Amino acid sequence: MMKSAYFFLATPAARRRFSFVVGVYIVTWLSTWYLAGLLNQSDSVSLWFLPMGLRYFCLLVFGLPGMIVELITFGCFWLIQLLMPSHPTVGEMLFELAYHGAASFLVFLMVIVPVRRWKPVPWDFTQASATALLIGSAFVMCALEALAGSYRLLYTGIIARSEWPDAYLNWMLGNFVGVITLVPILLVRAWPRIQHYIEHGDGFHLTSSHLSIRAADRNTALAMVASLVLVFGIPWYLGLKAHFPLMALFLLLPLVTVTMLYGMRSALLGALILDSGLVILMALNGLAEQAFQYQFVMIAIAAVGMWLGGAVDARERLLLRYRDFASISNDLLWESDVQGILVNASGGLADHDVPMLGYSWLSILGERTEPDQRMALQQALANHEAFQNVEVELTLVDEASGPCWIRLSGLPLRDETGRVRGFRGTAIDVSQEMLADALIRDYNETLILEVAERTAQLEQANGVLSELSNTDGLTGLANRRRFDVFFAHEWARALRNREYIAVLLFDIDHFKKYNDHYGHQAGDACLQAVANALRACSRRPSELAARYGGEEFVIVAADVDAEGVHRLAEVVRQSVEALGIVHAPSSYGLVTISGGVAIGVPEEGMHKEALLHHADEALYLAKTQGRNATRIFAG
Numbered sequence: 001m002m003k004s005a006y007f008f009l010a011t012p013a014a015r016r017r018f019s020f021v022v023g024v025y026i027v028t029w030l031s032t033w034y035l036a037g038l039l040n041q042s043d044s045v046s047l048w049f050l051p052m053g054l055r056y057f058c059l060l061v062f063g064l065p066g067m068i069v070e071l072i073t074f075g076c077f078w079l080i081q082l083l084m085p086s087h088p089t090v091g092e093m094l095f096e097l098a099y100h101g102a103a104s105f106l107v108f109l110m111v112i113v114p115v116r117r118w119k120p121v122p123w124d125f126t127q128a129s130a131t132a133l134l135i136g137s138a139f140v141m142c143a144l145e146a147l148a149g150s151y152r153l154l155y156t157g158i159i160a161r162s163e164w165p166d167a168y169l170n171w172m173l174g175n176f177v178g179v180i181t182l183v184p185i186l187l188v189r190a191w192p193r194i195q196h197y198i199e200h201g202d203g204f205h206l207t208s209s210h211l212s213i214r215a216a217d218r219n220t221a222l223a224m225v226a227s228l229v230l231v232f233g234i235p236w237y238l239g240l241k242a243h244f245p246l247m248a249l250f251l252l253l254p255l256v257t258v259t260m261l262y263g264m265r266s267a268l269l270g271a272l273i274l275d276s277g278l279v280i281l282m283a284l285n286g287l288a289e290q291a292f293q294y295q296f297v298m299i300a301i302a303a304v305g306m307w308l309g310g311a312v313d314a315r316e317r318l319l320l321r322y323r324d325f326a327s328i329s330n331d332l333l334w335e336s337d338v339q340g341i342l343v344n345a346s347g348g349l350a351d352h353d354v355p356m357l358g359y360s361w362l363s364i365l366g367e368r369t370e371p372d373q374r375m376a377l378q379q380a381l382a383n384h385e386a387f388q389n390v391e392v393e394l395t396l397v398d399e400a401s402g403p404c405w406i407r408l409s410g411l412p413l414r415d416e417t418g419r420v421r422g423f424r425g426t427a428i429d430v431s432q433e434m435l436a437d438a439l440i441r442d443y444n445e446t447l448i449l450e451v452a453e454r455t456a457q458l459e460q461a462n463g464v465l466s467e468l469s470n471t472d473g474l475t476g477l478a479n480r481r482r483f484d485v486f487f488a489h490e491w492a493r494a495l496r497n498r499e500y501i502a503v504l505l506f507d508i509d510h511f512k513k514y515n516d517h518y519g520h521q522a523g524d525a526c527l528q529a530v531a532n533a534l535r536a537c538s539r540r541p542s543e544l545a546a547r548y549g550g551e552e553f554v555i556v557a558a559d560v561d562a563e564g565v566h567r568l569a570e571v572v573r574q575s576v577e578a579l580g581i582v583h584a585p586s587s588y589g590l591v592t593i594s595g596g597v598a599i600g601v602p603e604e605g606m607h608k609e610a611l612l613h614h615a616d617e618a619l620y621l622a623k624t625q626g627r628n629a630t631r632i633f634a635g
Helices: 012-038 050-062 064-082 090-118 128-155 161-200 208-237 245-262 264-285 288-328 371-382 431-469 480-497 511-518 520-537 562-578 608-624
Strands: 332-337 342-346 387-394 404-414 420-429 501-508 543-549 552-558 593-600 630-632
Touching: 012 050, 012 064, 012 161, 050 064, 050 090, 050 128, 050 161, 064 090, 090 128, 128 161, 128 288, 161 264, 161 288, 208 245, 208 264, 245 264, 245 288, 264 288, 332 404, 371 387, 404 431, 480 501, 480 543, 480 552, 480 608, 501 511, 501 520, 501 562, 501 608, 511 520, 520 543, 520 552, 520 562, 552 562, 562 593, 562 630, 593 608, 608 630
Parallel strands: 593 630
Antiparallel strands: 332 342, 332 420, 387 404, 404 420, 501 552, 501 593, 543 552
């Protein structure tokens, strides 16, 4: 959750601590104002005006409440002035308060409000845009403040019109030096502590990192003081009376050194010490005529501290991120020379049982590396080309730990002449992935075999089920469902080919009497025997014998003529009679059947049920004419 911009007013305790901070700020502001007066190098303003830096900081971090704090501070300043022997009148004080308040509020609206919107606190000097924004906004604010202040001096007659340009420039540079020297160190070093105190009411607890920071601060302070002594002490020791401001630029050398060693915090501390030392030494040596030149030197020192410190911290942040990723990563970050010999490796994979440093990638590839992957890596290294996602196996010292597979990527490293001096890249451990893929492949192969076997079993079972669903359970002949399908198919084929199709209906003579006389079991046996006779007589692929219902049977015969189908009907009848099944209630003494035959060529609009109806009429005729006979529908 984003912290409120006015967190310091959120609770009564925070407001009390904020009030204490405001009190400290007012005392500090007044102290720096009087210090600036003591070190003043001109008749109007100081060489650097630290209260301006405090004002910018207060407005930047506190916003509108900071503007109120500034007005209170300025009011306290004028109340103190009233206690002085040569104090201003009440009217003059009220004018100063009104003028200063209006000018400060306009500057706040024009500069601070946009800056707070573009770059909220905390300020990150590792971003070049943040440093540029601070310097630019500080310059604009100091220019506006100097314009308002110098115009007030001109308006009240304190300075003449001819003196106004110098007064304006001196005022603006003093303010600007104060801001860019003081504000960065307050934002980086003081503001986190102030914020922590307001929110929690306690200070920082010392840790090892804080102790190292203290050591860096001590070394920085000693180095900066020693540099000031050398730059100003050597000319004094040699008896040189002339002082050259450009000599002070040599102070940048130790500043750069401590910045490269310790980063942004030491850079800002060093810049503050150097600028403070320059102000003090100039006051002691009476170098007022060179104030402008030294102000530019102070600006250069402060700017170099900010820019270089931000760049060093940005680099250190990237290196730290790289080291953190390398330390917690299970993968590998590597570098090799132009021959492909590994010279650097970091990451979790570097701790694997793989000999790396001093070996080339090609020399530590395992035997299970695919030839095309080995060739791709070899060609990329030989041609100094980038390569990506080359999957290879590494040779392990301890093969019992299992195979080690990596996905290798690399880029050629070139010097300023464009010549390749090595490679740099990453290696991702994909051993588990490869193992999972192998298990999946084995599982898939096993699954395919099992599926094929199960499919065959299902097909066989489906075939059996289909056969059962199309077969009469008692006789083993096709049932009525199978007959309907076969009859419809053969009817359509006969219609298409203009061929004959015949239906032969059979009925066991006096079967009810047989069943009542001999029992149901004998009746079932009789049905089975008749069915076997029908099956034996209808063996052509275009013929189908089926149990039509009860003691009725049917044969569908395609591609036949009238003579052939009548002969088939007689063969079936005679085969049943030849079974010799005794049937006492029958006038023939044996089980016999009667048959009706219908044959024809299907025509468009003709229904196949008509052929069945004709066969049924012929069967009825056979029954009425004495049974144990077959008749053909004469239509």
